[in-house]
Amino acid sequence: xxxxxxxxxxxxxxxxxLCVIGSVIFGIITWNKTDEDENNTNKQEDPNKxxxx
Amino acid sequence: xxxxWMYLIVVIYFLSIAFLGxxxxxxxxxxxxxxxxxxxxxxxxxxxxxxxxxxxxSAIVGFGGVAATFGLGxxxxxxxxxxxxxxxxxxxxxxxxxKIGAKLKSNSFAQFLGSYYRSRRIRIFSAAIIFIxxxxxxxxxxxxxxxxxxxxxxxxxxxxxxxFTIIVASYVMAGGMKGVMYTDALQAVIxxxxxxxxxxxxxxxxxxxxxxxxxxxxxxxxxxxEKLAKIGHQGWTSMPVFGSQQWCTLITSMIMGVGIGCLAQxxxxxxxxxxxxxxxxxxxxxxxxxxxxxxxxxxxxxGAISNLFFYNxxxxxxxxxxxxxxxxxxxxxxxxxxTWFVTIFMLCILSASMSTLSAQFHTMAAAAGNDIYGTLNRxxxxxxxxxxxxxxxxxxxxxxxxFVICFVLGESNDSPIIAISTSLFxxxxxxxxxxxxxxxxxWKKVTKRGAYASMWVGxxxxxxxxxxxxxxEATALGICNTLFGTDVLITDGLMKFxxxxxFAFPLSxxxxxxxxxxxxxxxxxxxxxxxx
Numbered sequence: 001x002x003x004x005x006x007x008x009x010x011x012x013x014x015x016x017x018l019c020v021i022g023s024v025i026f027g028i029i030t031w032n033k034t035d036e037d038e039n040n041t042n043k044q045e046d047p048n049k050x051x052x053x
Numbered sequence: 054x055x056x057x058w059m060y061l062i063v064v065i066y067f068l069s070i071a072f073l074g075x076x077x078x079x080x081x082x083x084x085x086x087x088x089x090x091x092x093x094x095x096x097x098x099x100x101x102x103x104x105x106x107x108x109x110x111s112a113i114v115g116f117g118g119v120a121a122t123f124g125l126g127x128x129x130x131x132x133x134x135x136x137x138x139x140x141x142x143x144x145x146x147x148x149x150x151x152k153i154g155a156k157l158k159s160n161s162f163a164q165f166l167g168s169y170y171r172s173r174r175i176r177i178f179s180a181a182i183i184f185i186x187x188x189x190x191x192x193x194x195x196x197x198x199x200x201x202x203x204x205x206x207x208x209x210x211x212x213x214x215x216x217f218t219i220i221v222a223s224y225v226m227a228g229g230m231k232g233v234m235y236t237d238a239l240q241a242v243i244x245x246x247x248x249x250x251x252x253x254x255x256x257x258x259x260x261x262x263x264x265x266x267x268x269x270x271x272x273x274x275x276x277x278x279e280k281l282a283k284i285g286h287q288g289w290t291s292m293p294v295f296g297s298q299q300w301c302t303l304i305t306s307m308i309m310g311v312g313i314g315c316l317a318q319x320x321x322x323x324x325x326x327x328x329x330x331x332x333x334x335x336x337x338x339x340x341x342x343x344x345x346x347x348x349x350x351x352x353x354x355x356g357a358i359s360n361l362f363f364y365n366x367x368x369x370x371x372x373x374x375x376x377x378x379x380x381x382x383x384x385x386x387x388x389x390x391x392t393w394f395v396t397i398f399m400l401c402i403l404s405a406s407m408s409t410l411s412a413q414f415h416t417m418a419a420a421a422g423n424d425i426y427g428t429l430n431r432x433x434x435x436x437x438x439x440x441x442x443x444x445x446x447x448x449x450x451x452x453x454x455x456f457v458i459c460f461v462l463g464e465s466n467d468s469p470i471i472a473i474s475t476s477l478f479x480x481x482x483x484x485x486x487x488x489x490x491x492x493x494x495x496w497k498k499v500t501k502r503g504a505y506a507s508m509w510v511g512x513x514x515x516x517x518x519x520x521x522x523x524x525x526e527a528t529a530l531g532i533c534n535t536l537f538g539t540d541v542l543i544t545d546g547l548m549k550f551x552x553x554x555x556f557a558f559p560l561s562x563x564x565x566x567x568x569x570x571x572x573x574x575x576x577x578x579x580x581x582x583x584x585x
Binding site (some may be wrong): 002003004005006008009012013015016017019020022023024026027030031032033034 | 125126128129131132135136138139263264265266267268271290291331332335337338339340341342343346350380439479
């Protein structure tokens with residue numbers, strides 16, 4: 001594969017490409033995703049903000 | 054005319070750096086801004102800064118030369134840089150680090166550990182390790198940048214050292230973390246574009262495609278010098294012989310040492326605290342991976358391919374064209390690329406040095422000013438403006454220490470001290486910090502005594518292994534020879550070629566588990582740590 005006969009070399013190219021593709025997919029899936037505890041913290045903070053306003 | 058354009062590009066580059074440093078200064082208001090950019094940095098800037106800090110000039114020129122000498126096996130380092138250094142670092146380490154760091158209001162790595170374990174000793178000890186070991190490592194990076202500056206401007210070593218130090222010092226001192234990260238992002242973009250142009254240029258000159266060039270490179274495996282073949286070299290498109298000396302060096306030092314050691318490097322960890330949500334860290338993963346595969350992946354590949362170019366044009370392999378592996382990449386680029394690109398490439402190397410160096414200066418200053426001074430001086434601790442001034446002074450002191458080391462070692466001094474201290478710093482980051490850092494994130498039974506003992510075991514075992522066991526440093530230091538009349542204590546087998554991290558890290562990991570289990574608090578109050 002890739003003109004390289006040693007599998008322990010071409011596999012690293014394959015893994016690297018998969019790693020980049022995986023990271024892009026991960027980025028797209030989680031682009032607007034926030035953690036539950038972050039949401040909870042924000043929700044808890046909202047009433048205080050209203051009181052201050 | 055060509056010189057005019059070259060100088061114009063360089064002047065624009067330095068003006069841009071000055072402007073970004075000024076921007077950082079304008080936007081910095083207080084200790085939190087100065088240390089972690091207020092914790093609200095843009096994810097693109099954060100991940101580019103992370104990547105640029107990760108990749109120093111030695112990763113480009115040094116490891117590029119290693120790829121030219123030893124072949125494509127070094128691409129495993131690129132994969133580990135991406136998978137461990139970005140994917141695992143951001144997702145497994147970064148996310149809880151950001152959350153716990155925000156809860157504990159941590160502004161530095163040492164403060165994170167100290168606050169988590171509720172231990173002033175751990176905070177000061179971690180900061181002291183950073184402040185003692187990092188200046189030498191920073192001096193190594195500084196020297197790389199100075200050599201590059203010499204090449205660009207044709208000025209002597211001392212003047213280059215002075216100019217380079219003043220430039221980096223100005224924007225780190227003034228702009229703090231924001232100045233550092235803004236300039237890092239610009240430097241990362243330069244590195245990215247430069248590597249993109251390089252790979253196109255190389256393949257255009259070779260007149261071959263990717264697979265075709267790899268096949269041709271594989272076909273000249275018989276040209277490997279005999280001395281390299283004896284230690285396991287089987288050609289540039291093959292891994293070294295399993296268990297050979299070269300295999301041990303490649304796997305343990307370069308791949309495991311650098312690939313794993315990056316997880317607990319304070320200057321990288323602190324970047325997770327510069328964003329305010331997990332969402333931003335998630336967005337940074339892809340940017341970090343793409344940056345690394347383009348920069349590191351290309352330079353390692355091009356390094357190995359240089360053998361094919363030199364063999365086709367000169368009838369020699371890359372290692373036979375120059376007297377040191379560090380010179381292969383600059384020499385190859387000078388031969389294969391147009392003059393204008395050589396200037397841009399020098400800026401790329403300069404950018405790589407500056408981005409790593411600025412992060413090192415900032416981390417050392419945070420350790421000395423925020424963690425050591427701030428912990429010992431209770432009066433000033435809560436005065437944000439005064440602490441910022443103290444940390445700025447600490448930046449100046451850190452820079453002066455690295456400057457003096459670099460000045461004393463000079464241009465032609467081939468002292469092994471820098472290489473040893475770089476190994477020491479990498480080894481200590483992995484063996485002293487990584488177990489305590491990982492357990493803080495994921496193991497609820499860890500105790501402060503366990504963490505403290507593990508740090509000591511990590512530091513002592515790394516130092517002992519470097520002095521008495523690992524051939525490269527032990528031979529250079531000569532302490533083992535003076536005491537026992539032999540360069541290393543274990544001369545038989547491959548032990549002397551295995552990186553100290555492979556023993557020190559398991560030792561400190563076992564220590565943290567055993568000591569923590571032995572020192573479990575009876576009332577369980579001590580273990581109520583703020584896990585994410």
